[in-house]
Amino acid sequence: MTHAAPESARDIAEVPAxxxxxxxxxxxxxxxxxNLGLAEDLPEHRDLDEARTLIEALAGLVTAGAPRLGHHHxxxxxxxxxxxxxxxxxxxxxxxxxxxxxxxxxxxxVSPTRGGH
Numbered sequence: 001m002t003h004a005a006p007e008s009a010r011d012i013a014e015v016p017a018x019x020x021x022x023x024x025x026x027x028x029x030x031x032x033x034x035n036l037g038l039a040e041d042l043p044e045h046r047d048l049d050e051a052r053t054l055i056e057a058l059a060g061l062v063t064a065g066a067p068r069l070g071h072h073h074x075x076x077x078x079x080x081x082x083x084x085x086x087x088x089x090x091x092x093x094x095x096x097x098x099x100x101x102x103x104x105x106x107x108x109x110v111s112p113t114r115g116g117h
Contacts, residue, residue, distance in 0.1 A: 018073060021065045028058040029080050036087050048091060052102040055084050059103025078107075085110045 035051035037043055062081050066074035081103065088102055089095055089110070096102075098109040 018069060021061065021069065022073070022077070025058060025061055025065075025077050025080070028054050028061065029084060032058065032084050033087075036084065036091050038087060046091065048088065051084075051088055051091075055081070055088060055102035058084070059106040063106045081107065082110055086112060 032051050032054035033039060034042060034045060035047045035054065037046040039045065058081050062074070062077045066078065069077070085101055085103055085107070096104075098111070099105070101110065104110060
């Protein structure tokens, strides 16, 4: 067991930060989509409390990481986040006030009419 730690530390040292951040964001996006009922193979599943937590974590990661990632890499993450925020708003029976939806304290309010890119 003591031999595995140095080897895995070497392995992780070789992975660029961009890849680690992108992978974490993808996992958060996928899990949020499933909990919003957007998974093709599990459309009946919906857990908005879980989705809110995942979207908020994604917003924190994207907001904190984007300045270091550059526009080319950050733009798709921001777009994915915004899509999930809008899907959350649509899925909610009682919508949050503008600016109070998941992650909106970090990203600002989202609405379908807001200009995209």
